[in-house]
Amino acid sequence: MSEIYANRPASSPLLSDCSFYQTIDIPGIGVQPGQWDLRGNVRNYLGDIDFAGQRVLEIGTANGFVCFEMERRGADVVAFDLAEELTYDAPPHSPEYLSQDQYRDGLRRIRNAWWLAHAALNSRARVAYGHANRIPSALGRFDVGVLANVMQHLQDPIGALMGLAAISNNAVVVTETDWMHGTNEDLVGMIYFDKDNPYVWYQVKPRLVEAVLLRMGFVDIVRSEHRQLFKVSAEHTEAGAIGVETNVEVPHYTIVARRKNRPDSLIAPS
Numbered sequence: 375m376s377e378i379y380a381n382r383p384a385s386s387p388l389l390s391d392c393s394f395y396q397t398i399d400i401p402g403i404g405v406q407p408g409q410w411d412l413r414g415n416v417r418n419y420l421g422d423i424d425f426a427g428q429r430v431l432e433i434g435t436a437n438g439f440v441c442f443e444m445e446r447r448g449a450d451v452v453a454f455d456l457a458e459e460l461t462y463d464a465p466p467h468s469p470e471y472l473s474q475d476q477y478r479d480g481l482r483r484i485r486n487a488w489w490l491a492h493a494a495l496n497s498r499a500r501v502a503y504g505h506a507n508r509i510p511s512a513l514g515r516f517d518v519g520v521l522a523n524v525m526q527h528l529q530d531p532i533g534a535l536m537g538l539a540a541i542s543n544n545a546v547v548v549t550e551t552d553w554m555h556g557t558n559e560d561l562v563g564m565i566y567f568d569k570d571n572p573y574v575w576y577q578v579k580p581r582l583v584e585a586v587l588l589r590m591g592f593v594d595i596v597r598s599e600h601r602q603l604f605k606v607s608a609e610h611t612e613a614g615a616i617g618v619e620t621n622v623e624v625p626h627y628t629i630v631a632r633r634k635n636r637p638d639s640l641i642a643p644s
């Protein structure tokens with residue numbers, strides 16, 4: 375089944391052809407600043423679980439900071455991200471704001487950054503590409519499924535969560551930004567992200583995630599709240615995207631949900 379995984383590029387991408395979503399320290403190259411700097415609080419971002427010896431599927435790996443961090447903690451990671459021919463399930467937006475070419479080029483540069491870091495770190499992680507709502511069955515089953523800051527981008531976030539839960543034997547870790555935290559805790563569902571943003575559809579509230587995971591057989595559910603450093607936001611101008619410095623500590627939640635028993639009796643969504 376090796377063809378399910380992407381092949382390593384023949385030569386490592388050039389730094390000048392990479393973009394970084396998460397800040398990452400690449401051996402021999404140095405710290406590459408990204409939009410988010412998770413380095414100070416990655417333990418909470420990952421729900422403080424023990425990754426040693428775990429086969430992990432990470433949906434939405436971007437440039438791989440989380441993937442390589444879990445590997446460093448002993449996980450055997452399969453990373454997953456959008457296939458080259460796809461874009462985000464983007465809210466419709468005008469091409470003057472962000473053209474299709476800019477959009478695809480941004481994704482390509484982030485994929486390059488994953489491979490650059492992968493080579494420099496001598497990572498054994500593998501990566502496959504597709505869509506979070508259609509995880510290829512050939513990837514098999516996992517001990518732990520990780521879905522961090524991906525649901526907000528999907529038209530069907532619950533479907534993606536259920537798909538991941540169905541192939542996760544022991545635990546699922548879900549982390550999302552909670553920008554609207556504090557005033558909407560009574561809302562159980564999703565909040566339309568009412569901002570001019572070509573990437574984000576919703577804020578998915580934690581109670582909905584917990585309810586879905588409970589239905590999927592995860593009976594031990596722990597939610598924690600933490601903050602992560604948002605360094606730079608992209609502003610799209612006619613000339614392209616520019617980085618605007620923010621340095622905001624953004625509220626997040628992380629849900630760690632565990633099964634008591636193996637889920638062999640559950641029917642996976644098709």
Ligand SMILES: C[S@@+](CC[C@H](N)C(=O)[O-])C[C@H]1O[C@@H](n2cnc3c(N)ncnc32)[C@H](O)[C@@H]1O
Pocket residue numbers: 395396433434435436437440454455456461462463481504505506507521522523524527528
């Ligand atoms: C906001 S970033 C989060 C990156 C990383 N998980 C983290 O927590 O830092 C969203 C990631 O999800 C990926 N993504 C967006 N839509 C996707 C989809 N439909 N299927 C798979 N990955 C997707 C993006 O390419 C990007 O790498």
